[in-house]
Amino acid sequence: MSPLDRALPGGPDEPEPDEPEAAGHPTTDGPDASPTVDLDIDLTSHExxxxAHFLEALGPDWDPVAALRDEQAANRLLYSGLDADQRRVYDELVAAGVLPGDGGGHAAA
Structure with missing residues (x-):
């Protein structure tokens, strides 16, 4: 087995609990033992x-307030005209927190 093909914890190659390696960390004198290295990657600049690219793609005309207003109108329209059984299911989903409660079940005026 190469160092890149080490067994996963709890896998079939893991030593039994009564074997010396199972009590703690693996010993460093075995053929597959390799030191661990902490790796920290800062993705702040990438984020x-x-x-910046996302906002540039939206363009200068993007209006977040209008977008939210349109989304809420679409949500109200989506849940408008429900029959009694659909309304009951909708109310249960709102009560369970699955759907937002501002749909109202009526189309926007």
Missing amino acids: MLRR
Whole structure:
């Protein structure tokens, strides 16, 4: 077995609890033993670049308030005209927190 093909914890190659390696960390004198290395990656600059590209793609005309208003109107329209059984299911889903309660079940005026 190569160092890249080490067994996963709890796998079939894991030593039994009564074997010396099972009590703690693996010993460093075995053929598959390799030291661990902490790896920290800072993605802050990449995230800022991603957000800048996203906002650039939206363009200067993007109006977040209008977008939210349109989304709420679409949500109200989606849940408008429900029959009694559908309304009961809708009310149960709102009570369970699955759907937002601002749909109202009526189309926007």
